[in-house]
Amino acid sequence: MPAFNKILIANRGEIACRVMRTAIELGYRTVAVYSQADSDARHVQLADEAVCIGPAQVNQSYLVIDNIIEAARQTGADAIHPGYGFLSENADFARACEEAGIVFIGPTVEAIHLMGSKRLSKIAMLEAGVPCIPGYEGAAQDDETLASEAERIGYPLMIKASAGGGGRGMRLVEESSELLAQLRTARSEAQNAFGSGELILERAVIRPRHVEIQVFGDAHGNIVYLGERDCSVQRRHQKVVEEAPCPVLTAELRRAMGEAAVKAAASVGYVGAGTVEFLLDASGEFFFLEMNTRLQVEHPVTELITGQDLVAWQIRVAAGQPLPLEQDEIRLSGHAMEVRLYAEDSAAGFLPQTGQVLRWEPELLSGVRIDHGLVEGQAVTPFYDPLLAKVIAYGATRDEARRKLLRAVENCVLLGVNGNQRFLANLLAHPDFTAGNATTAFIAEHFTGDPSLAPQPPHSEELALAAALLFQRSASARAHQGELAGWRSAGSVPWRFVLRLGDQRLGVALQVLEPGSQPRLQVELGERSLELRLLSHDGRWAVVELDGVRRRLAYHLDGDCIRLFGHAGNLELHDVTHAPTSAGNAAACGSVKAPMDGAIVEVLVAEGATVAKGQLLLVLEAMKMEHLLKAGVDGVIRRVGVSRGDQVKSRQLLVEIEAADA
Template sequence: MLKKLLIANRGEIAVRVIKTARSLGYRTVAVYSEADARALHVEMADEAVCIGPAQVSESYLRAEAIVEAAVKTGADCVHPGYGFLSENSGFARACKDAGLVFVGPPEAAIELMGSKRRSKIAMQEAGVPVVPGFEGDNASDEELIKAAKDIGYPLMIKASAGGGGRGMRLVESEDQLADNIQRARSEAKQAFGDGELILEKAVIEPRHIEIQVFADQHGNAVYLGERDCSVQRRHQKVVEEAPSPFVTPELREAMGEAAVKAALACGYEGAGTVEFLVDKNRNFYFLEMNTRLQVEHPVTELITGQDLVAWQLSVAEGLPLPLAQDEIRLNGHAIEVRLYAEDPANDFTPQTGPLHQFKPGEGEGLRFDTGVRSGDSVTPHYDPMLAKVVAWGENRNEARRRLLRALEDTTVFGVTTNRYFLSRIIADETFGAGEATTAFLQQAFRDDPSMAPKDISLRELALAACVFSHGSSGPDADHQNLSTSWSNAPATVTPMKLECGEKFLELLVRRTGNHFTVTRGEDQYALDLESMGSGLLCIIDNSIRQQCQYHRQGDHLYLQASGQSVALRDATHQPTSGAAASGSGRIKATMDGAIIDVLVEAGQAVKQGDTLVILEAMKMEHPVKADRDGRVGEVLASKGDQVKRNQLLVAISAEETTPEESGQ
């Protein structure tokens, strides 16, 4: 009997595993970095051990420190979660050598399926359909270029050890190949310490369908339906749902049987996911196998009524699978989205900072898996996912409707998130019709307003004026029945200047009792303030009573109205000169990270949009581009530098380029 579980992870997956383990009677042990000392998963566990500094290489990737923590606390089993060491065969072996039960597959299965090259060869031998391509052992750039001629274009470059879209490039033509091989290899080395690449024929606009499989130590294996993960950005999943609106019962059975065949072929045990690409004719091809619990496992749990972490622990104890294949039933529909601290209007740049308020939406059929709460901070050290928002319904439209409302009602104040972007996807007609492929975001959705800088409306300015005019910044201040207390107040007209992003907006605010009229230029907006307090603004707008969430932190105000969020600062008594001008030529780091390449030098002519610096953060490469035409005056960063967000990297002068330099 296993009794004490160490969770070798952090954040929402650590919290999620702890919840099930506690319900089954396990004592739990958390590990944490110095940056996570006050994290939710640390507080929830029975015991916790600090394993190093904030950097993942010095903490969550230190297998020896985690094993030592397990031995020190008397844990008898280790759950790896996902990411970090979850698919590291050496870590699984180290646990076994220390007398610990690894809650996952044998190290041989992890090692085989962790290589896209070797796993693809193994699947071909097992009779599982695969995408045509080239899987040469440690192929050189020259070998890849030669193989590409036989495969044809478009094709995919993939990191053999990769996942999450890292080290992956779509190549449309031969002239793009050499540079993309170099970039993919560099990113693969940064992310996985392994630059091996393979090539595959690109399946155009496919569905990304994955099968949840489970195997025990007695030779039994089953599949628990499929998940449709076709809505992706840069090969990273954005929306996941089960069952797929594209999959027929016949296709589900065929893919399920192929997934079970894949699991048995590698001697699998525990939870795993076999991922497939499916073309428009419903032909499916093996993509990869993830030898761990998936981020999106909640949608499978909601439609099967099963706890997959409980299944993992049961298998780890040597018990047979809880259900046989003919006992597994699918019920209803579930959809999951990943709520990130990122800015869709700024190329999805990760965001850091305090979470002044984090309050999930509430309602029937909703599930929030999260590792944060109000008062926490989003740091640059780890993945910026705040929560997985999941909705279940009797049918797909009910699940969509519940998820849309949950997103609109969830409040996150302090950092920019992709919440509005997600809600627009769920409400989109193409997605609603079940027709979204992996090309959906790049094609049908590419011009959606959620991915462009937001223009603040006069209505939002009026709401802000209501809060700032009141003068109190206490978050718990309660001022109810304002219509009664202010009804006889004399009219006042006050100038107000609000800062939104890099813009300063000048207003005139006329207040008569509880009635506000805000004027900007020739435009006006009027509303009545009914009540204000405890983070909720109640107004009468065009004879309609409505509510708006807000959070005020000194001169800073966060508003959430009509499903959108906006952040403003009261700059009435501040000069406007502090704002950075658009196209200033002062090129700054978009986030904390490391400089892995500098592509320009002082005196070089550049054009707006040229990549100047490659910044690596969160295991992804981010190009930093010129915001104007001109000539490089100073280069203030070097390869290998660690930089902070908004640190000046390159200065571009306004000096005009010659016709030859500008390409004219």
């Protein structure tokens, strides 16, 4: 029976912190590994020991097997937990642990290898009698073969990276004319993300539910399932909301899917935590999708409805112990729901965001759990997935869990980096989601016009508070200089502020009705007039009375920049009252700028080339996704400022185009 005392967590962020919590509770010593970009990260601070394993880029740090094995040797760690992502489903990593005499807290090398390939695992499932989606899972990968097979399968169809996950390397193809371009993109993304460009094709199942079964096996031949999770609400094939149990599953269907999942796991002698994913159509027919040989991002919802700690199960199974429960001892109770808090701007096409976390203050309620890896002051960089935290809620009923989750999402304060709270909150409040009717087509069919998906003007109340805080800072500075707070020689003349939001300039006029430490102010915003009293402010929270209603709002004031946690999340306003007005750019040229920090992976044009509006010019890779940068005008390329492999900063000028009508 393997015995170990110190666990190295070969991951970062919230999952590293979550695994450490259970390991510490079970009495194990813990070791963190970190890249140079993560030297001050929360998982590093929580661990007993930590080892730097390389530069920020994942292929030089978190994906370097030798560096992680050396960190274990250096610290005396005798077990490794891989978390999810990175090397968690890498058979070579599991084999390297085995060869180094280190316990790998996960399944066998053989199971990882087989289930890590969508192509090979699907062949195995067909042989085991598990229902599968019709498609192509052959070894021939040339475009001609794939095009021929696509015609046989019919459209619409799905392209999937064989080694993939998280929606990367996955494309929906509606018609044959799109196939070759989508194959190229899927291959490139899969190669960059997983080191393999192998693809499979499958018939597209329209409007299914995505239902997955949590399975667990031990070294004594026992395998159980712990209910299901509904992960149907997805965007670009990435899960947005996960819940357990599935709103439409009957006891009979749950048993049928559970037994099919156990059959899939048993066919490979599975040991440890695994998830068998299915697509469930409206008729109740289900199809094997893939098996994930690791802990899932959404495992907390299963923990909340079963009362079990799945990381503790993983550790005990890895130590050679039998499963703590038999199938008939597993009980499901209540309802749990989870959303993923990402550093991304839903109003800008879900563009991943980078920057410094200036405020992080989630609201903790009874029945609410926050799994996160955040500390104030840390940088969110372009090198990793933009997942910041998971917000999970539990209730006696689905609606109670949903209601708690909605409040927790709305009240999670994140300043300095844009988050997707407003998108999540609006989704949780949508009538179709509330009714439990969401399928994988939900966002595309019912949510494309949501206000969270387009830039929204700030509320008058938010602008009024910003002006009041800027005024109070100025008044306090005058008071320190011996002047009366809020006093001006021309008492009837209002204070005027110009606040910049992106490219917009917003005027605010402020009149002092009563000066003092709690000034009463009249704020004019265009035709709207508000009366405001600033009751308190401590650099983190302001308590304000607006038109007779008292409210508490989070803020951060630094120089001429004030950030508020407003109705749309992170609201960043700059005081440009005394800044010179810059002239508009009258040059008759187009420009392509980097939407965020990242690396140039492809340059498709050269100087002097003629391009058309919408033509693809560059491919930027950031946060594990490829971003296609296109021409905004017809014209001629006058300058290409980057080459393949260059690291670029947000807003950096990449390409200049002289417009055709210049």
